[in-house]
Amino acid sequence: MADRFDEIGTLFLQRRKELGLTQEQLGEKVGVTKSEISKIENGRGITFSTINKLSEALGVSAHVELKPKDSVSSDVIHYIVMSLGLFARKYKLTKKEACNYLSRFKGLDFSIRNYEAEHQLSLQECVEDMAAICQRNGGAVS
Structure with a gap:
């Protein structure tokens, strides 16, 4: 809905x-x-x-869904901030530009949802994964 x-x-x-x-x-x-x-x-x-x-x-049905907000641990936040900074440097973006890009093309969502697996990789690999997800979702940073 x-x-x-x-x-x-x-x-x-x-x-x-x-x-x-x-x-x-x-x-x-x-x-x-x-x-x-x-x-x-x-x-x-x-x-x-x-x-x-x-x-x-x-002649339609409507429903409202109330669900608790997902909480994000400080470990996840720290990891995302580090990844974001590295992403910005790699693609010569400001942190704000990188954040907007990663939000728009779902790179941040991917990293947060997959934190358990992603944080075991190097930050470089995480940045590559975020870039790949963004490209699949229409992003064109290079």
Whole structure:
């Protein structure tokens, strides 16, 4: 399920169009105005109650998942900072640029998720792994 309100609104918009409904018709089904449907489809005014009403009217189910945030140990943080610095040096980037690049192309996610295996490698190998993951995800640093 989408986790941002504008994405949720877009999902409702797509479903409404699949069913061939106008905003006015959908509004009548759920008891709101056309302008309220427009706001919802643009990610504004969305509440759990609204999600439930629209889901029922559009014949879809919605669920909310609450899960605890993953905590990252100080060992992992230290390892990532070291890897990030080496990555930045290798590719002649600032640390901020390297961090943005690795975040965008999932290199940091990979290193954090695979810390148990990656930290047993050299930092050079970790940097190579992060670069490979980023390239697979559309990154083009060289």
